[in-house]
Amino acid sequence: xxxxxxxxxxxxxxxxxxxxxxxxxxxxxxxxxxxxxxxxxxxxxxxxxxxxxxxxxxxxxxxxxxxxxxxxxxxxxxxxxxxxxxxxxxxxxxxxxxxxxxxxxxxxxxxxxxxxxxxxxxxxxxxxxxxxxxxxxxxxxxxxxxxxxxxxxxxxxxxxxxxxxxxxxxxxxxxxxxxxxxxxxxxxxxxxxxxxxxxxxxxxxxxxxxxxxxxxxxxxxxxxxxxxxxxxxxxxxxxxxxxxxxxxxxxxxxxxxxxxxxxxxxxxxxxxxxxxxxxxxxxxxxxxxxxxxxxxxxxxxxxxxxxxxxxxxxxxxxxxxxxxxxxxxxxxxxxxxxxxxxxxxxxxxxxxxxxxxxxxxxxxxxxxxxxxxxxxxxxxxxx
Numbered sequence: 001x002x003x004x005x006x007x008x009x010x011x012x013x014x015x016x017x018x019x020x021x022x023x024x025x026x027x028x029x030x031x032x033x034x035x036x037x038x039x040x041x042x043x044x045x046x047x048x049x050x051x052x053x054x055x056x057x058x059x060x061x062x063x064x065x066x067x068x069x070x071x072x073x074x075x076x077x078x079x080x081x082x083x084x085x086x087x088x089x090x091x092x093x094x095x096x097x098x099x100x101x102x103x104x105x106x107x108x109x110x111x112x113x114x115x116x117x118x119x120x121x122x123x124x125x126x127x128x129x130x131x132x133x134x135x136x137x138x139x140x141x142x143x144x145x146x147x148x149x150x151x152x153x154x155x156x157x158x159x160x161x162x163x164x165x166x167x168x169x170x171x172x173x174x175x176x177x178x179x180x181x182x183x184x185x186x187x188x189x190x191x192x193x194x195x196x197x198x199x200x201x202x203x204x205x206x207x208x209x210x211x212x213x214x215x216x217x218x219x220x221x222x223x224x225x226x227x228x229x230x231x232x233x234x235x236x237x238x239x240x241x242x243x244x245x246x247x248x249x250x251x252x253x254x255x256x257x258x259x260x261x262x263x264x265x266x267x268x269x270x271x272x273x274x275x276x277x278x279x280x281x282x283x284x285x286x287x288x289x290x291x292x293x294x295x296x297x298x299x300x301x302x303x304x305x306x307x308x309x310x311x312x313x314x315x316x317x318x319x320x321x322x323x324x325x326x327x328x329x330x331x332x333x334x335x336x337x338x339x340x341x342x343x344x345x346x347x348x349x350x351x352x353x354x355x356x357x358x359x360x361x362x363x364x365x366x367x368x369x370x371x372x373x374x375x376x377x378x379x380x381x382x383x
Contacts, residue, residue, distance in 0.1 A: 102227045106195040111224050112183040118145070118154040125159065126179035178220060178366030185224060188360040189233075192226035199225040202350045203237055205329035213374045214343055220371055221347065229358065236357040240350075245328040248335035254326040264318035267296045271313035274305070347373040 113130040133153045136142035145152040186193045200207055201221040225233060249255060270289035290305045293313055337343045351369045
């Protein structure tokens, strides 16, 4: 549309101002139209209350699922309103569950009762548990020194072996000092005095495979740890076990306890997906999963995949036991504990590893890396 040019200067200013206002108005209308068009097509957010539900209903399920998946938030808010990644949230949840289980896993009574045992002459032989002291008294093999303060028993017979009778006097003196010492019921690493756990310096799976003389009546390699120190010590021991297994295992076919049937694993996974997340799956994926299940159960294509069929599918066992599997502890003990000298080196190696990795500050008095690794009385009986 052509606009006549004014003749005077005053009307010229009015003409320029009016033209600018018209241009601004036209631009505003165009901007409003473009923004309204783009808004109607923008992806839906979870806090968008103005979304057109009719358009959402007309979309196919696949497009809807992909669109919502793209805008699904990847950050989870914590209890304080802050944002936290899901993997950190899982770690916090696991730690919370671990803390809840600590009272259930901790020892229900002190590990050391520190009941002193005396020989008929009144010499201290060792400290024992209250259970063992009651056994001696009930068998009329010992009496309480003080019935009111039951902290000491005295034997009524001469013991067949004393800890200070050995060819290696230095080691035997160390063992005697450890056996006689009063042991504190605290974590040997940090000194914590609650929720104690019994820890085997030589991993229990390996210790159980050793001859009796290396594990019977041997409290030297069983110590007290608090839950946190026990967790850290277990990690360190697991790393060393994996390293030793790698060095000792010769046949890789014996390393895995089972193999996985990929087809059965796929069947089980598809059934779980249909049971739990069917509403979030696109139609093509649902059809693919149902077809796989129909083929597995040898059903017709027209057969409806019911919930009972899905429950049956998730019960399939996809893991096949490996008949050649050998546990890591057996591999390690068989390779490293052939002779008595090998066993002694094996046990002392674990003691050194414990001291090096955990740096314990509250070990019982007399505890030493080079102490005997077997019970002397058991050795004499077997000899």
